[in-house]
Amino acid sequence: MRRILLSLAFVFCATTLFAQIENSQVNGSFQIDGQYYKVDEAIGITSETIKGQKVGLNGFGKINYSLGNFTAGIRYEAFQTPLSGFDTRLQGFGIANYYASYDNGTVAVTLGDIYDQFGNGFIFRTYEEWALGFDNALRGMRVIYRPAAGVTLKALFGKQRLYWVEYGDAAKRGVVRGIDGEWDLNQSFETLNNTKFRATVGGSFVSKYQKNTNTTYTIPENVGAFDGRVNLGYGRFAFTTEYAYKINDPSAFNNYTFNAGQAILASLSYSQKGFGVIAQVKRVDNMSFKSDYKGVKNDLDINFIPPINYTHTHSLPAIYSYATQPLGEMAMQLQVNYTIPKNTIIGGKYGTKITADFSMVNDIKRNYILAEGQEAPTHIAGNSGTLGYTSPFFAVGDRKFFHDFNIELERRLNKKWKLIAQYINLYYDMDIIENHPGAPVVKANIAFVDLSYRITSKQSVRFELQHLWDNINKGNTTEESTFGHEDVYKKRGNWAAALVEYTIAPKWFVSVADKYNYGNPIAGNRDHYYTASVGYIKESTRIVLTGGRQSEGMVCVGGVCRVVPASSGFSLSITTSF
Amino acid sequence: MKKTLVLLFLSVLFLGAKAQSDLPNVTLKNLDGETINITELQNDGKPFVMTFWATWCGPCVKEHNALSEIYQDWQDETGVKIFAVSIDDSRSTPRIKPFVEGKGWEFDVLLDVNKDLARAMNVSNPPHTFLFDGNGKMVYQHTGYFEGAEEELYEEILKLVE
Structure with a gap:
């Protein structure tokens, strides 16, 4: 280990000496995500999760150096303390990655x-x-x-x-x-x-x-x-x-x-x-x-x-996103992309783009090899110390894990307005996918509308509206029936979400958003997740300040998509490369 | 040990070479499965654009739809070429070709399945757009996409052909 570091240090010394050579080049990038936390027990930010530290910070800096066929690089990382939602084993800092290569x-x-x-x-x-x-x-x-x-x-x-x-x-x-x-x-x-x-x-x-x-x-x-x-x-x-x-x-x-x-x-x-x-x-x-x-x-x-299903990035469908079950699954997917030509009756003056997608995942069929008196397990691979089970290759298991049918339309309405609309039907076996034994299946319908209006050639405003209809909702599920299983109902019930974003291309944006789990069967979970962001982008540098409450998941604001952890308070994110 | 490395790291940064503007030595595939070495990308002495995108990235799809609408005009006026580098992983690799064709995009699409090129070019969050001059030197880059951002890109392209 130490020897590798030493030899790498030598390589760096050598390359520094050669740095004057005209063809040598350096590039790198730097990112820092800082978060000032407020305790917000309603959304799971307790003094326990933030461990008494009011500030979380994830950062990295990397440098690549190249000279002809030779390239070397190093990446420094710091997690002091890791942002909530990240694995606590990330706590620490140091050189996490280095390499040298010749090609x-x-x-x-x-x-x-x-x-x-x-x-x-x-x-x-x-x-x-x-x-x-x-x-x-x-x-x-x-x-x-x-x-x-x-x-x-x-x-x-x-x-x-x-x-x-x-x-x-x-x-x-x-x-x-x-x-x-x-x-x-x-x-x-x-x-x-x-x-x-x-x-x-x-x-x-x-x-x-x-x-x-x-x-x-x-x-x-x-x-x-x-x-x-x-x-x-x-x-x-x-x-x-x-x-x-x-x-x-x-x-x-x-x-x-x-x-x-x-x-x-x-x-x-x-x-x-x-x-x-x-x-x-x-x-x-x-x-x-x-x-x-x-x-x-x-x-x-x-x-x-x-996983081969459609990857949703809008905040409501992303609540229930599927992950491959490496122990066993049978999956299929069918996707059609079509552009209805412009200047046709259906296509309109500018044409219309349509994407339809269907995916479904079932378990594999298993014939369990059981110990005496053992009942067939539903999720794990069977009796330890044995082959566990046999599985006919082409047979589809009875248990459905997931399905997703969605159709998306994208159309320019006129010179100023652009519309994207999507309908999604989801089936999500929370028991299997999130490993919550006994959790009821989610059967949800989601509608999404993204409407943008071009004010001038560089200024525009964008509206995003989403609604999720859940089969379990405050109207049909009493709070008493959730007792003892509260973790399973954390995000259940209907949701509504809205976002308004104003941008001045290519440098500035301001956005405000709210997401409201108004149909949660547990009254204490009917939370608003409201955020406001302002961002500045110049070339490859991006600085964004966000305040409010964020639920964890993929967030696409300010023109990029990123995965963010649950948080409450203020966050500052700086990304740059050179 | 770590301190020494950090010092070395900084010395490379400050005493060292020019900032990267050349194309990195990375080999990718295009939609037909042909291998392409990025150092050999060129456009007959005319400028070219490299965009990083993914099928799941809404702003990226918007950017490429916007570029698609004006690509023919840009090509007629400046001869510029667009290489659209997908950073989709093997989740969606086979879906990229029907996706791109279905949207009617006419860019040269490259597949960066394990983000080798994205790492070499320090792309953190898509979309990220680079402009190269006729000699393959990077002259402009921009991260993120807002409605109308393609106009600044075009102004930069025009500077190169004038």
Whole structure:
């Protein structure tokens, strides 16, 4: 560890000396999110959550340096204390990330913290989402070799980041190593380029090694996972598929069951100008893959199984957003994008854009292997120490986790007015998705309208109205019936939300918003979340001051989208890059 | 140790080189699956724009709809080209092509599936727009989108072609 730091320091010294060389370049970015808290028990900001500290602060600064084929970078992070909603293990500060890399086009070598992904990430993906406090960077080494046009080979190994927790020995945290190959046939066979046919194939192997310290079970110390993928295109059609298989990998996450894991995703699409349609199917079975078998939540995830449903960013539909269930799901998605041409009766003078999307996720079918007297579990993978269950590959489980049907229209009404309208129908099994045993299912309808009016060429005003109708509401659910299950009803019931934003392009914005959970069955939860923001943007610098009460979730104001934690009080956010 | 590193970090910052204006050495794919090295992006000596966006980002979609409406005029007048870099992850990668075609956008779309280019160019929150001159030097950037922001971008493009 210390040796790596020293050698890196040496590299930096050396590069500083070379800094006068004309081609060397520096870039970087800096972000600081500060929050002054008020205790606001109604929305879950208690003196406990803010731990007596009135100020939360998340910040980072990073610098990249490049000279010809050489690049190096460093990122400093500080969480003093982490903003509420972030994992408390982020508390601390220091150099969280560093790397140095050399790439001459044929060979690329990276030392330090590595972000990479094989295919869709089914068996390997390291990435960083600052706004979510997520970072599973692989600290180690990677070599990329491109022996011929269209062929890319990768090999890497290392250990993953877990907040500021010491990397430790092979019992504490496993070593991850992987190889990946991808071949673009069109770049190898010139004759293919005279046809409408396109093909790319790829495959990978990833293994982790962790010393077994479990006294009850013989945990496999080496766990391997395989992945194969094919992308085909013919004219306007595209077909992509990927399949992954993981050998037995008992873990705390899958209740120490020994069955193998599998995942498959297939997509078929057709697109031409003004029209695009895509259908996707996915099956996931026991595919949680972590470099510590004791890991919980998202800790030390080696892989990423993408959810394929529509990603909502408006504040009300984002209350109930779906996350992949790595232990098992069968999912499908169908999306149509169409632009009704302009100067037609339906399309109007400017044309109308329509997106319709349907996605649905069910459980996989499981035949449980049970201990004597054990009842079939509903969520976990079965009896620990056994294979857990068997699952017929093509059978869809009876339990529905989620569905989302939505249709969106986007139309310019005239020179001044623009309209976006969306209707959403949601089914959300809170029990499974949020792990609240016994929570009633959410069946909601949501309407959204975004109307913008251009006052002058640079000034405009935007109105956003949203309403959510919940099947559980103060009219049909008494407060008494919620006793003992208050956490399940925190955000239930009807919601209404409104936002007004005034902008002077491209530099200034002011916005006020309110979100009101007026239909909550518990009178004490019928809260308003009101905020006011003012922001200034110049080139890549953005400064925003917000006051009020924020519920956690994705917020798109001031022209960008970010994930924000629940808060009450004032916050200041500064982002810049150079 | 940490102090030394921070000092070094600062010395690189202050004594070091010019701010980055070149395209970083990152390889991405386009919608047809072809690999493209970003250092080789160019537009026959004419300026080009690089926008970072995502299918789930409302302001990004608005910006690209606005750019789409005037793209033909901009091309006729200045020859500018727009590279729209999607930072969607594998959640939505296969949906990008039908999405872009369905919206009728005619930009050159690049897929930055694991944010390699976004990291190299210090993009924190989408949308983020960069303007490069005919030699591939970055001359202007802007984060966020409000109605009408494309006009300032166009003024910057005009400065390059005059």
